[in-house]
Amino acid sequence: MPTVILPSKPDAPIAYELYQGDIASNLLVVCLNGLGMTQAGWKPTIKLIRKSGFSPMPWILTYDRFGQGASARDPRESWPNKDPGYAHTLDDVTDDLHELIQTRCPDRSSRIVFMNHSIGAHIARRYADRYPRVVEGIIFLDSNPGNTDYESTWPNPKDPSFNLEQMTPPGTSLDEYEAAYSKMITIFSASAKNNEGFDRRDIKNILPDPSMPKLKGSKYLDKGPWVTVVVHELEQFSQEEWDTMKIPLDMAAMYTQPFRTFNKAHCLVRTIQHRAYDAAFNQDDLTEARKWYASFTENNLPKGQTSYSRSSGPGGQHVNKTESKATTVWSIEELSRGLPKLIRLALRSSKYYSKRNDSITIQAQTQRSRSANTDDNHLKLVEELRKIYGEQVPGTTSSEKIKKYEALEKSARESRLRSKKEQSSKKAFRKGRGVDE
Structure with a gap:
């Protein structure tokens, strides 16, 4: 072990x-x-x-x-x-x-x-x-x-x-x-x-x-x-x-x-x-999110605003002498326009969220060129949105699982009723013998 x-x-x-x-x-x-x-x-x-x-x-x-x-x-x-x-x-x-x-x-x-x-x-x-x-x-x-x-x-x-x-x-x-x-x-x-x-x-x-x-x-x-x-x-x-x-x-x-x-x-x-996982969600929101994810690609996202500065990362003298470090900013308002509700609501929980300007801000400096670092930022955004989707949107619940959870709900109700009857019986037993609760 x-x-x-x-x-x-x-x-x-x-x-x-x-x-x-x-x-x-x-x-x-x-x-x-x-x-x-x-x-x-x-x-x-x-x-x-x-x-x-x-x-x-x-x-x-x-x-x-x-x-x-x-x-x-x-x-x-x-x-x-x-x-x-x-x-x-x-x-x-x-x-x-x-x-x-x-x-x-x-x-x-x-x-x-x-x-x-x-x-x-x-x-x-x-x-x-x-x-x-x-x-x-x-x-x-x-x-x-x-x-x-x-x-x-x-x-x-x-x-x-x-x-x-x-x-x-x-x-x-x-x-x-x-x-x-x-x-x-x-x-x-x-x-x-x-x-x-x-x-x-x-x-x-x-x-x-x-x-x-x-x-x-x-x-x-x-x-x-x-x-x-x-x-x-x-x-x-x-x-x-x-x-x-x-x-x-x-x-x-x-x-x-x-x-x-x-x-x-x-x-x-x-x-x-006691209910199926996706039963806790608005079904319209789930449908919207799943439909979006099925056709999601980088091309669906806005370009954002990219600025460049001198890099301190690896890559040789060229990287450190030119402004190849890329910082791309997507305002929450801009990014939200093409996203489903369940993803929009989670954007401010992202590790890339910047409260200062209410944006998703991503940096890259590992490449020698501006364009390569900018591309890295876009790929990181795609990965982050896929991660958020995996966290926020549950898998489809099968009919078998729905039946299972319905049975659990029924069992929980019956158990509560039995418990109440047991408590009532015990109170009656104790009162009959002169014992206070």
């Missing part, structure tokens, strides 16, 4: 995998592991993505945080201000992730989609808040709550107010409850130490509300990032807690409900979406 050295930690390699996408795509999908998990767990998902036929195919980055999988231990462990067993905080992990992206994917760091599991949700939210205008989407998979934990949701059997009959499922003995409580707190308490060294003690102060702060999307979006929240069905989640930790099913069901409420609140960070 490849490793990379972060400039700030030269003696601690991080293990990662970068799955190459299409050259035309500058979208980077970053997979964030849960606690105690490694990047290997993402391989089946990535295999499905790469088989999906999505175009242009995004690039995908997985990695093991310091202390996970094949990565080195966190050098912060030896810092004098660190408590033993608490190597890195949420902000430390966020800093490391940003440095990793800038080191390995600098050309794809402005359009990021996070796919995160469990505690990875906090990293995604913190990254989007600290580095605004780069996160385009977040997929929350069974998010771990940041503003609470099992120590708060499970009643403490040592507390004087603890009432076994009212606070636990029918037929639960004190020994059974204390054993289950001890297991959950040992693993999931915010102060519990873990093999990775992830210090979770301050997360509830950093992220006290699952729907706040409101996140800013990438520079290509008018609103916040697209958000999708995926959670286990209550019965399945309870079964997994039994299979992995032998937590009785009825206990897991009773005390997992607040976690489901937390995940629902994540939807308010932006909005939940």
Whole structure:
């Protein structure tokens, strides 16, 4: 497995995998592991993505945080201000992730989609808040709550107010409850130490509300990032807690409900979406853009205004003594006239955009002649417009995919209804036993 050295930690390699996408795509999908998990767990998902036929195919980055999988231990462990067993905080992990992206994917760091599991949700939210205008989407998979934990949701059997009959499922003995409580707190308490060294003690102060702060999307979006929240069905989640930790099913069901409420609140960070990619666009705008691209050539573009100056680049004494450096300026107003709406709206996000004169400004000085450098500028503009098209205009969604996403919408609606019924049943159950919500 490849490793990379972060400039700030030269003696601690991080293990990662970068799955190459299409050259035309500058979208980077970053997979964030849960606690105690490694990047290997993402391989089946990535295999499905790469088989999906999505175009242009995004690039995908997985990695093991310091202390996970094949990565080195966190050098912060030896810092004098660190408590033993608490190597890195949420902000430390966020800093490391940003440095990793800038080191390995600098050309794809402005359009990021996070796919995160469990505690990875906090990293995604913190990254989007600290580095605004780069996160385009977040997929929350069974998010771990940041503003609470099992120590708060499970009643403490040592507390004087603890009432076994009212606070636990029918037929639960004190020994059974204390054993289950001890297991959950040992693993999931915010102060519990873990093999990775992830210090979770301050997360509830950093992220006290699952729907706040409101996140800013990438520079290509008018609103916040697209958000999708995926959670286990209550019965399945309870079964997994039994299979992995032998937590009785009825206990897991009773005390997992607040976690489901937390995940629902994540939807308010932006909005939940289950629809085909191109369904998010005005269909007339898509048709206009695709028709334009089908017949697009350099001849369709205006000439722009070109000026010349003395070059400082390679090419011998001739280049440096004559004014062969070409600077070509296309005003946004002039360039927009022949472009479709989806491309026009993205021009000011181009790396060649000059705010000073509201233009696309391109320079070339590698050739000996003025005309050759001018031609280079025009070729760069063509390449840039093709790149913008690839970023802004999705591929055509097949009828099969449309049916698939319609089925997902139906499933999401049915899941919400089931969840409401479960909540109503639980309230009725508790009220019948004299337990307040």
